[in-house]
Amino acid sequence: MAGVNRTAYRTCPLCEAACGLELTVADDVVTGVRGDRDHVFSHGFLCPKGATFGRLSDDPDRLRRPMIRRGGRHEEVSWPEAFAAVEAGLRPIIEGYGQQAVAAYLGNPNVHTMAGGLYVTPLLKALGTRNIFSASTVDQMPKHVSCGYLYGNPLAIPVPDLDRTDYLLMLGANPWESNGSLATAADFPGRLRAIQARGGRFVVVDPRRTRTAEHADEHLFIRPGTDAYLLFGIVHTLFAEELIDLGRLTPYINGVEELRGLAAAFGPERVTAVCDVPADRIRGLARELAAAPTAAVYGRIGTCTVEFGTLTSWLVDVVNVLTGNLDRPGGVMFPLAAHLRPNAQPGGRGFTTGRWHSRVRGLPEVKGELPVATLADEIETPGEGQVRAFLTVAGNPVLSTPNSDRLARALDGLDFMVSVDPYLNETTRHADVILPPLDALRKGHYDFSFLALAVRNFAAYSPPVLPPGPDGMDECDILARLILIISGQGAEADPALVHERLLEQALSRAGAAGLRDTVSGDGPAERLLDVALRTGAYGDRFGAVPDGLSLDRLLAAPHGIDLGPLQSRIPEVLRTPSGLVELAAPPLIAEVTRLRDALDRPRPGLVLIGRRHLRSNNSWMHNVPALVKGRDRCTLQIHPADAAGLALTDGAPAAVTSRAGSLSATVEVTDRVMPGVVSLPHGWGHDLPGVRLSVAAAHPGVNSNVLTDELVIDPLSGNAVLNGIPVEIKPA
Ligand code: SF4
Secondary structure (H helix, E strand, O other): OOEEEEEEEEEOOOOOOOOEEEEEEEEOEEEEEEEOOOOOOOOOOOOHHHHOHHHHHOOOOOOOOOEEEEOOEEEEOOHHHHHHHHHHHHHHHHHHHOHHHEEEEEOHHHHHOHHHHHHHHHHHHHHOOOOEEEHHHHOOHHHHHHHHHHHOOOOOOOEEOOOOOOEEEEEOOOHHHHOOOOOEOOOHHHHHHHHHHOOOEEEEEOOEOOHHHHHOOEEEOOOOOOHHHHHHHHHHHHHHOOOOOOHHHHHHEEOHHHHHHHHOOOOHHHHHHHHOOOHHHHHHHHHHHHHOOOOEEEEOHHHHOOOOHHHHHHHHHHHHHHOOOEOOOOOEEOOOOOOOOOOOOOOOOOOOOOOOEOOOOOOEOEOOEOOHHHHHHHHHOOOOOOOOEEEEEOOOHHHHOOOHHHHHHHHHOOOEEEEEOOOOOOOHHHOOEEEOOOOHHHOOEOOOOHHHHEOEEEEOOEOOOOOOOOOOOOHHHHHHHHHHHHOOOOOOOOOHHHHHHHHHHHHHHOOOOOOHHHOOOOOHHHHHHHHHHHOOOOEOHHHOOOOOEOHHHHHOOOOOEEEEEOOOOOOOOOOOOOOOEEOOOHHHHHHHHHHHHHHHOOOOOOEEEOOOOOOOOOOOOOOOHHHHOOOOOOEEEEOHHHHHHOOOOOOOEEEEEOOOOEEEEEEEEOOOEOOOEEEOOOOOOOOOOOOOOHHHHOOOOOOHHHOOOOOOEEOOOOEEOOOOEEOEEEEO
16 A cells, blocks of 8 residues: 555544645655545645644554553553453453443544544443543533433434524534534634625624634624623524514424523623623624524633533534524525434434443443543442442543543552553553544544534545554454453454444344345444444435445545535424424423522632643644644733733743632733633643653643542533632642
8 A cells, every 4th residue: 555655645633623634645655635625515624733643643652552551651562462451450340349330431533533433432441430530521411411301312403504604693603613513614713704704694602702703703702601691681682672483394393482481580681791792792693693694603621611511512502403493504504414314204213311320429320431521420339339449531631521530540459351442641641541543544434423413414434545564453453352352252253243243233224134145344343334334314225226436436535525515304204202392301401490599609710621622632632743833832821911810921931720720821911801700721641650651741731620620510411610610729
C-alpha cells in the first residue's frame, strides 16, 4: 500500500464535523493535508486540527506496543504477554467477586472509530456489569434524556437545518471553535455566514463573548446555568401573545396545555432577575422565532453541563415545536444515516431511566450507564459490589470528569486496571496493562455516530491509508480478545470467533441470514458496515435495489455520496408508546417544580465556566506541537471589574478554590466574560508523573476538573455540572 507521493482521501475523525481530507503520502508518512475540495459535504474545508492529522500517527510518544506496569514503571511487552496479564488480572476478580466488581469507562474518541461503534457494546455485554460509565455524563446525556422523553428514542436528536434556516438561536454553543456538536456540519462557520448572506440572522446566548458570538448578529450574555429560565420566558411569551403555531405537526403533539400551565410561573420579568437577559429581549426572541419564515433553536454543551441540563435541552425542542419548526425544512430535523433504517411504523416502548441504581449514591441508570460523577464512590466504598477492576477504552477521566484528584486517588486503590489507549496519559498511568490500537491512518473509517447527526444526509467510508505495521493490532481484534478473556475462553482464543459471531448476528437481525458469502469487506468492521449499509435506508438489499448503497459503492466514491437534504420524518421517527411527541412527560414536569423553586435561590458569587479552543480537543491533542504553540491558552479569564475588586492583575497567578479542590491559574483580564463569571478551558493539567506526553508536559496548563464538584449533577440525566461552579479567587 505504501508508495511515493500518492494521494489518499480520508474522513477526518478528530471532531464531529466529518470533513473530507486529501492526504499526500510519501512512503509511510503523511507529508501534506488539504481539505478535499470534491468532498460532497465539506467541500474543501479544513481546520487546524485536521491539518495536523498525520502528526498524531507519527507522534513519537504514541504507544505502538502494549505496556505492563512493573515496579511502578510501564514497560513494553509483546501482545501475548499483555493479554496473558489481562487474563491473570481480570479473571480472578470476576470469579471471586462477580461481574459488578469490574467497571468500564468509555471516552469520547469511541464515537470516532468503527471499533467503538461496533465492538464496545458486545464487550460491555460480555462484562455483564452495571458499572458502566462514559464521557456522555460529562457532555450530552441531558439531550439524550430529553429526546428520549419527547420522541421515545434517546438517539433521535433533531439538528438545526443550517443550510435552509432563516433564523438560528444558539445557546451554550461555540461552533466557531468546536466545529459543532450534536449537529455534524463541516464548515459550520461558513454555514452560519451563509444564513446572514441570504438575509437571515443568528443570535448567540452565552456567558462569554465567544468567537461565534463575535460573528453573530446579536450576542446576549446570560448567567451560567440559567438557560432554562430564558427558554421558559420565551415559552411563556409564545403562549401569552398567542404565537403558538404547531403547523403540520398539530395532530402529532401531546401536552401543549400542560405546558401552558407550567410556563405561567416563568414570565420574562420573573426570569430576567435570574438569567440577566433583559425581559424585553426575551419577548423579542419569542417574537422573532415565531415570525421568521423558518427558525431553529440549538443548544449545546453550555446547556447540558448544568444543574437543569435535561430541562434546558427539553425546552430547546419545546420552543422549536411551539413555533412550528420541528421536522420542517429550515427548522430542526431528524437525519437519516445510511447505516440505519426508518421505523416500520410510529410508536414503540418509549424511554425510561432507573432500570438499576448505583450502589453508593443510588443514582439512576440512564441509557445503560451510571453517572461518571459517582465512579470514585463505587471504587472507594467497601462492601458487596465494590469496584475492584477497571477497564477504560479511549478515555481520560482523570482530566475530564469532576473532582479529578479524588478519582486519581481512587484509581490507585484498584486491584487491576486495563486500558485500551494509544497514550500513557493521566489516566492510563494507573493501568496495569495498556493495549494501544492502530492509529487512524492504519484503519478504515465510517462515522456511525455523526452521520446520524449530519445537517445533510451523506455517506462516506475511508479505507486504511497505511498498512498496519509489524507490531500493530487493530482495535477490533483487541476488543474481541478482551471479550474472549472476559467470557472465559482464554487469552489465546482466536478473535475471528467473535468477528464471525457478530457478523452472523448482524445478518440475522437484518433478515439476511445465509448471505454471509455475499458480504464485502477486508476487515471485521468493514463486513459489519457492509451489512448495515445494504440493509439500511438507502441500501442495495443484497442486489434487490440495483442503485442502492453497499460498502463497494462507498469504496468507489472516495469523496462520499450525497443523499440529499434532510427530509421530514414525523411520525415515523417517533418511538413513544402513543406514537406522538410527548411535550409533558411526567419526569420533566416534576423537575419543573424544582426549577420554579430555584427561582428564589440566592445568587452565587463568582462562578466558573469552561471554554473551547479551535486547536484543542478535550484532553488528547495537546501532544501535537502545532496545536500547542504560541501563547498559553489555559488562562483564567475574568472581567475587569471583578479583577479590580479582587486585586488580580493580568498575567499574575490566582488561587482558585471550590468545594472540591483548588489550583493556581494565570489571570487573563478580559471583558469577553460577563461580570461574576470566570472561565478556564478543560482537558489540561499534563504535569503528572508517569505520563508519556512530552510536548503536552511542556505546556501543561491546569486541570479545571480539580474544581468541578462530583456531588452536583443534573438529576434526570446524571450529567455532571461543569458550568456554573461557585469559586473563590484571590491573588496567589
Ligand atoms: S473541523 Fe473537525 S473534522 Fe473537520 S478538519 Fe477540523 S477536526 Fe477534522
